[in-house]
Amino acid sequence: MSDLKPEPKKLFIKTYGCQMNVYDSERMAETLGGQGYVETSSPDDADMILLNTCHIREKAAEKVYSELGRYKGLKAEKPDLKIGVAGCVAQAEGQEIMRRQPLVDLVVGPQSYHRLPEMEAKTREGAKALDTDFPEEDKFERLKSRPKAARGPTAFLTVQEGCDKFCAFCVVPYTRGAEVSRPAVQVLDEARDLVDRGVREITLLGQNVNAYHGAGEGGDWSLARLVRGLSKIDGLARIRYTTSHPNDMTDDLIAAHGECDKLMPYLHLPVQAGSDKILKRMNRAHTAESYLKLIDRLREVRPDLHLSGDFIVGFPEETEEDFQATLDLIRAARYGTAFSFKYSTRPGTPAAERDQVAEDVKSDRLQRLQALINQQQRELQDAMVGREVSVLFEKEGRLPGQMVGKSEYLHAVHVAEANVARGEIARVRIVDSAANSLAGVLN
Numbered sequence: 001m002s003d004l005k006p007e008p009k010k011l012f013i014k015t016y017g018c019q020m021n022v023y024d025s026e027r028m029a030e031t032l033g034g035q036g037y038v039e040t041s042s043p044d045d046a047d048m049i050l051l052n053t054c055h056i057r058e059k060a061a062e063k064v065y066s067e068l069g070r071y072k073g074l075k076a077e078k079p080d081l082k083i084g085v086a087g088c089v090a091q092a093e094g095q096e097i098m099r100r101q102p103l104v105d106l107v108v109g110p111q112s113y114h115r116l117p118e119m120e121a122k123t124r125e126g127a128k129a130l131d132t133d134f135p136e137e138d139k140f141e142r143l144k145s146r147p148k149a150a151r152g153p154t155a156f157l158t159v160q161e162g163c164d165k166f167c168a169f170c171v172v173p174y175t176r177g178a179e180v181s182r183p184a185v186q187v188l189d190e191a192r193d194l195v196d197r198g199v200r201e202i203t204l205l206g207q208n209v210n211a212y213h214g215a216g217e218g219g220d221w222s223l224a225r226l227v228r229g230l231s232k233i234d235g236l237a238r239i240r241y242t243t244s245h246p247n248d249m250t251d252d253l254i255a256a257h258g259e260c261d262k263l264m265p266y267l268h269l270p271v272q273a274g275s276d277k278i279l280k281r282m283n284r285a286h287t288a289e290s291y292l293k294l295i296d297r298l299r300e301v302r303p304d305l306h307l308s309g310d311f312i313v314g315f316p317e318e319t320e321e322d323f324q325a326t327l328d329l330i331r332a333a334r335y336g337t338a339f340s341f342k343y344s345t346r347p348g349t350p351a352a353e354r355d356q357v358a359e360d361v362k363s364d365r366l367q368r369l370q371a372l373i374n375q376q377q378r379e380l381q382d383a384m385v386g387r388e389v390s391v392l393f394e395k396e397g398r399l400p401g402q403m404v405g406k407s408e409y410l411h412a413v414h415v416a417e418a419n420v421a422r423g424e425i426a427r428v429r430i431v432d433s434a435a436n437s438l439a440g441v442l443n
């Protein structure tokens with residue numbers, strides 16, 4: 001018998017969309033690792049290509065098909081190459097993907113990717129594999145424990161998936177399904193394991209992460225309780241969470257922002273719009289005023305909190321007056337950063353059926369909104385000059401001796417001649433504010 005190990009097969013994963021997809025891609029790569037796959041950074045030498053897709057806006061979904069089209073030549077050259085589509089487009093379109101693009105061998109939804117090994121084997125036998133179930137079994141229980149390889153200083157950890165909010169524009173409740181939380185012990189174990197492998201900052205992920213209610217000691221744990229539990233892990237220095245809904249910012253979670261040193265003063269709290277009429281039609285179940293009051297309460301306990309948000313312009317029936325209300329809300333809330341999008345009709349969602357705002361009006365509003373956001377972002381970033389922040393160093397910079405890391409407010413900070421290692425946290429005095437980053441010196 002030969003003791004030569006078989007050549008590893010190569011896996012190329014391309015990830016679209018949110019951080020939850022980044023996390024899922026890692027877990028998919030680890031799972032296929034059990035089948036003898038190692039990751040490659042190029043599709044050209046891959047034995048399997050997996051696109052982990054996003055369905056949130058039309059453009060995101062269309063990108064997948066144009067990317068698949070590009071692999072025609074590769075597949076013709078290498079008939080053994082397997083091509084798979086994972087993520088939310090897979091969930092939403094299922095079999096339709098294989099009809100539209102016959103070179104696809106495998107389609108797997110976000111809740112069934114623990115079944116990838118069997119599916120991959122099926123494709124090796126020449127069959128197509130499709131699984132977009134919402135299975136009974138817990139995907140995370142079925143996934144093998146994570147390999148022990150060393151990691152960088154920051155990591156994502158999915159603790160909650162799905163959403164029951166049904167905002168009128170959003171496909172997430174359909175593609176990711178109902179809200180489910182992972183048991184607290186499972187999360188704590190995974191966090192300890194990440195810390196053992198060098199991670200110092202964990203970002204807890206969920207489509208509606210602050211609705212977290214995972215089974216734990218003494219009953220269901222809230223996100224606040226989970227944050228406090230994670231804080232006890234030695235070696236874990238920083239905790240963040242994203243993305244949150246205003247209606248799930250409980251008193252306890254607000255208090256945690258004031259009390260829990262490891263919880264970073266940065267919060268992504270999308271409001272989407274500032275007009276109560278539009279918020280109602282979006283089915284957001286909060287008003288502009290209740291959102292602003294919530295921000296006040298958060299800043300009472302954590303005055304330096306950096307706020308981030310998401311905005312949609314040109315939602316059906318949005319008038320100029322409604323749009324002005326969004327600008328007013330932005331002025332009142334003061335964002336450190338924000339993401340903004342033109343409303344995109346998504347099949348199967350309630351707002352897709354309504355009267356649409358003209359494309360040029362959407363573009364004009366988006367431009368004006370982004371100008372205001374950019375101005376706020378600039379002002380808040382420039383105001384950091386002269387202040388001292390703590391920086392978790394993540395990588396070497398482009399200049400010799402330079403290191404780059406993130407402040408507690410998630411600003412990228414460059415430090416020249418920094419005698420610090422990756423994963424170290426140091427106090428840094430900010431001396432300059434550039435386009436997208438800050439420069440500082442070690443204190």
Ligand code: 5AD
Nearest residue numbers: 169170270310311341342343344346
């Ligand atoms: N059109 C435009 N933006 C959308 N988002 C979600 N659905 C849509 C849509 N149909 C945005 C929201 C959400 C973010 C992740 O994407 O702002 O918070």
Ligand code: SF4
Nearest residue numbers: 163165166167170172
């Ligand atoms: Fe989509 Fe977020 Fe609304 Fe849920 S809360 S429906 S994920 S926008």
